[in-house]
Amino acid sequence: MPDITLTTLVLLCLAAAAAGWIDAVVGGGGLLLLPALLLGLPNVPAAHVLGTNKAVAIVGTSGAAVTFLRKAPVRVGLAVRVGLMALAGSMAGAFFAAGISSEVLRPVIMVVLLGVAAFVLLRPSFGTATADDGAGRPVARSRIVTAIVLVGGGIGFYDGLFGPGTGTFLVLALSAVLHLDLVTASATAKIVNVCTNAGALAMFAYQGTVLWQLAAVMAVFNLAGGMIGARMALSRGSGFVRAVLLTVVFSLVAKLGFDQWNA
Numbered sequence: 001m002p003d004i005t006l007t008t009l010v011l012l013c014l015a016a017a018a019a020g021w022i023d024a025v026v027g028g029g030g031l032l033l034l035p036a037l038l039l040g041l042p043n044v045p046a047a048h049v050l051g052t053n054k055a056v057a058i059v060g061t062s063g064a065a066v067t068f069l070r071k072a073p074v075r076v077g078l079a080v081r082v083g084l085m086a087l088a089g090s091m092a093g094a095f096f097a098a099g100i101s102s103e104v105l106r107p108v109i110m111v112v113l114l115g116v117a118a119f120v121l122l123r124p125s126f127g128t129a130t131a132d133d134g135a136g137r138p139v140a141r142s143r144i145v146t147a148i149v150l151v152g153g154g155i156g157f158y159d160g161l162f163g164p165g166t167g168t169f170l171v172l173a174l175s176a177v178l179h180l181d182l183v184t185a186s187a188t189a190k191i192v193n194v195c196t197n198a199g200a201l202a203m204f205a206y207q208g209t210v211l212w213q214l215a216a217v218m219a220v221f222n223l224a225g226g227m228i229g230a231r232m233a234l235s236r237g238s239g240f241v242r243a244v245l246l247t248v249v250f251s252l253v254a255k256l257g258f259d260q261w262n263a
Contacts, residue, residue, distance in 0.1 A: 002044055002211060009217070012040045016218040020060035020225025024067075025233045026182075026241055027167015027189055028248040031255055033057065033222075048211055051204030055215035058197035060226035061167075065194055067230035068187035078144060079188045082174075083195030085148050086156030090199040093160025110253050113165065117249045147177045152192065159196045165252045167193050168245065182241040183233055190230075 004012075015036035023029030033056065037049045068074060151173045159166040170189035174180055180188065204210050233241055 002041055002214060004040065004214075008040045009214075012036055012214075013218055013221040015040075016056055016060070017221040017225035019057070020064070020222040020227075021229035021232075022225075022244070022248060023057065023060060023167055023193075024064035024186075024190070024226040024229030026186060026245040026248055027169070027171050027193065028165050028252060029057065029060070029167065029222075031165070031248065031252055035255075044211070045209070047204070047207070047209040051201070051207070051209035052211045052215045052218075054197055054201040054204055055210050055212065056218045056222050058194060058201055059219035060222035061190055061193050061197055063223040064226035064230040065187070065190035067227050068190055068234070071234050072184055072187035074184065074187045074191070076191070078147070078178075079191035080195075081144075082148050082152040082188075083192040085152030086159070086192050087195040087199040089153040089156025089158075090160035090196040091203065093157040094200060094203055096161060110257060113249050113253045117246060117253070121246070143177055143179075147174065151177055156192075156196050156199075160200060165248075166196065168248055168252065171241075171245065182245065183237060186233055186241055187230075 015032055019029035019031075019033035019036075021029075022032060030053065034049070034053050037053055038046075041049055069076070151170065155166060155169050155173060158169070167189055170192055171182065171185045174188050174192075175182055175185035178185075178188075201210070
């Protein structure tokens with residue numbers, strides 16, 4: 001446990017709860033949690049901050065996944081297959097991360113996110129209707145393969161390589177590829193995100209760069225936030241998720257732009 005004040009610990013726990021809520025609804029909780037850890041632990045090596053971030057996030061994501069599974073029509077087998085590919089992709093991305101400059105990736109991701117925001121704004125029906133009700137009608141095999149290879153492998157690789165907005169990308173991609181409504185896409189994304197977090201956390205744990213005591217305290221709040229967020233997404237529906245999604249996308253663009261400006 002690092003030497004931090006009680007005030008800092010309380011603020012980190014509140015940030016963990018808020019990040020858990022955001023992550024459960026639409027992904028992107030790391031947009032809040034990681035900067036909070038960096039600010040609260042200025043003298044801690046970056047690797048330990050990243051490792052602690054993953055240890056906290058996986059708890060909240062797992063809690064949200066369980067909450068969704070109880071009530072949302074999720075195809076668990078498909079989600080697990082995408083998740084296993086994402087786990088492999090995230091480990092591969094982490095392997096190459098040291099040789100990639102984030103200054104190069106940031107503007108690319110910003111352009112992609114702005115394109116995503118424009119698409120969602122110009123397509124009001126996106127994520128509100130679905131060709132697959134999640135309960136019985138089959139999904140085309142080509143879409144399943146695309147989801148496993150491109151969504152799982154591709155976004156998993158991105159998570160290991162760079163990371164910000166992974167949950168948001170998963171929700172959007174799963175909704176587009178599998179024709180899921182945004183609530184079901186969020187539920188499915190949680191299972192996939194658990195796998196990507198597990199792969200990254202295993203690597204950080206192996207390297208000994210996780211502050212386990214601090215992570216355990218923050219994880220309790222992250223779990224509570226995640227479960228509350230999942231319940232709200234289920235009760236309020238795709239319109240609510242869509243609004244949060246756009247808020248997170250524009251916030252992520254602003255954060256990446258700020259980082260690029262100060263790089």
